[in-house]
Amino acid sequence: MWPQAKTLARISAAVLGVCLFVLLFSVVVEINGNWLTQHPKAIGGKLELSTLDLSQSEPIPLAGEWQFYWQQLVMSESFDAEIDSPVELLKAPKSWDRQTFLGQQITPSGFATYRLRINIQPTSDLLALSVPVMGTAYRLYVNQTLVDEAGQVGTNKQDSVAQYAPKIVQISVPNGQLDMILQVSNYELAWGGQWFSMTLATADKQFQAHLKKLIRSVSVAAIFVTIAILSLFHFVLRPSDLLPFLLALSCICLGLREVETSHILYITDSVSLSFNTAIRINFLTFYLALPLFTGYFRLSYPEEFRRLPLIAICSITAVFVVTTLFTPPVTFSYLMAYFQYFALVVLVYGLYSILLAAYRKRTGARLMALGSILLFSLSINDIFNSLGIISTVNMAGLGLLSFALCQNYLTYVRFINDSRAMQTLVVQANQDPLTLLFNRRGLMEAIENIDDEQRHNSAHFCVMLIDFDHFKLLNDTLGHDAGDKVLAQGAKIMQSVVRKEDLAARWGGEEFVIILPSTNAAGAQILAEKLRIKLSKELSLLLDHSITVSVGLAQNLDNERFADCLKRADKALYIAKENGRNRVVLAS
Structure with missing residues (x-):
């Protein structure tokens, strides 16, 4: 049995190496595709795409300067007549509460109208807009026609209904002119407006890109679920070892988070979650993953990861969890920024502890350090991006996946070694060492x-x-x-x-x-x-x-x-x- 266990361990190590290489390659591709690729930007509320052949281009983000009308819901058919305040330009995608209007900081709660005019080559091809989630209700008009809406846009909290409903909207633009009007209201969260960029492409290109994202998200979620099932199986075989159980809970949280943040359920029309349920899943999976991972660190390397910090992490996280469960989104969403700073501190401490364990040559610490560095780097990217410190793309999911794979491999190897040690003890207990016969x-x-x-x-x-x-x-x-x-x-x-x-x-x-x-x-x-x-x-x-x-x-x-x-x-x-x-x- 031992040679088989060694063979399985070698195969698992090879599979882990391939998976980590694929993940690192994905990160490089993500960076190259989102940072280095130069897309035209909207300037002064206009986006010039007439020099591009959309049939040969990947989906183009509608990012840059949009015309912005705060506390106004301007209708497209009489746009100029209904404007009673100066025209301001606002960057998108970016929450409006992180920007100013007429020199004043915009409040999270309120309503507004975005406008963007786009010039493209006249085409008979069917085009498509990929509309992400907005903060938190919207109506979208293209050339004076309502093409999409989610929730109910209102001028007060009573009339506004929040909803997540990302989708792909097909449009026809034979004359090459798009006049886009986006009305948004937010009274539910601590940030509002265009969180993510809409994209424009031919219908074929848009659906291809959509399918790639869907496959990626489903694959990541499936890996998390698989690791969770394997870890629970290990835990059932040896209930005294809590490491597989903690890893399983962590992967369940991360799998749920991947499903929610990638909006798989909305895109595929599989399940219709209410806004309050979706936002709580988003927050709680982020909160709970932190103490679960730190608990794994503590059990793996108790001399490096002290008990008192773990108690503090669990206690502070419990406050955020209780607040999320028993207060409305407009209340608990304001706490997310504080938890992100707290998570940043915990990540630094966790990375320090793992590097210290690796320096002391603890079992499996070097591999754990590799996964931790990937997780730390990509999580820092996401936290800074969500706080508005930098403008990038979210990649923490890949970091979490690489870290979970490292954890799963170490848990598996530990399980094999423990099984081998147990078998040795059984043999020693039942075999006479001198004659090698049964005792x-x-x-x-x-x-x-x-x-x-x-x-x-x-x-x-x-x-x-x-x-x-x-x-x-x-x-x-x-x-x-x-x-x-x-x-x-x-x-x-x-x-x-x-x-x-x-x-x-x-x-x-x-x-x-x-x-x-x-x-x-x-x-x-x-x-x-x-x-x-x-x-x-x-x-x-x-x-x-x-x-x-x-x-x-x-x-x-x-x-x-x-x-x-x-x-x-x-x-x-x-x-x-x-x-x-x-x-x-x-x-x-």
Whole structure:
């Protein structure tokens, strides 16, 4: 079994290496695709795409400067007439509460109108807009036609209804002019407006990009679920080890978070979650993952990750969890920024602890450090991006996945090593180290099986009890090394004489017992004589000293248990000793 375990560990290490390489490659592709690719930007509320062939282009983000009208819901059919305040420009995608309007900081709660005019090449191709989630209700008009909406846009909290509803909207623009009006209201969260960028492409390109994102998200979620199931399986096999259980809970949280943040359920119309349920899943999975991961660190490296910080992390997280469960989104969403700063501190401490464990050469710490560095780097990117410190794309999901894979590999290897150690202990407990035969404890299971067979089928068996004659004198004369050699070589001779189905064991001291299933007394007596002669001849030749054995033999009576049969064999052995030794005596 051990060579198989080593092979499985090597295969798992190879699979882990491939997975980490794929994840790192995905990060590089993500960076290259989102940071280095130069897309046209909207300037002054206008986006010029007339030089691009949309049929050959990937989806283009509608990012840059949008016209912005705060606290106004301007209708597209009479746009210019309804404007009663100066035109301001606002960057999108970006929450409006992180920007200013007429020199004043915009409040999270309120309503507004965005406008963007786009010039494209006249085309008969069907185009498509990918509309992400907005903060938190919206109506979208294209060329004075309502093409999409989510929730209910209102001018006050009572009239506004929040909803997440990302989708792809198909449009036709034969004249090459798009006048986009986006009305948004937010009274539910601490941030509002365009959180993510809409994209424009031909319908084919848009659906292809959509499918790629869907496959990526489903794959990531599936890996998390698979790791969770495997970890729960390990935990069921060994409930005393909490590491697989913590890893399973962490992966369940991360899998749920991936499903929610990628909006798989909305896009595929699988399940319709209410806004309050979705936002709570988003927050709670983020909150709970932190103490679960730190608990894993604590159990793995208790000397580096102290108990007091873990208690503090769990206590602080509990406050955020309770607040999220029992207050409305407009209340608990304001706390997210504080938790992100707190998570940043915990990440730094966790990374320090893991690097310290790696420096001290703790088991598995180097691999854990690799996963932690990936997680730390990509989580910092996401936290800074969500706080508005930098403008990038969210990639913490890949970091979490790489970290979970490292954890799963280490948990699996630990499980294999623990199983190997347990098997070694079982062997040591049941095997005599000198003769490598079963000891008395190791023979107990076989004895129970024999008694069961006797009870149900009235099966016959014989018991042979073998004792080396004058063994103490042998030890005193030739030394204990010689005595050990007699016992060890004698055990090998016994195994060479008995059948495969027979069981030989060291019963204690210089006594050995051999169980002969499905054997009558006559056959057992022949085998015992053969064994007595062979032991005496070969062992005497080995030590150049006379070695003999006495054998007590008994066949079980009807309904007789092994213990009673052994007692009769022991009496027969006593008779053999009394009658001069070096003989086989069959019990009556």
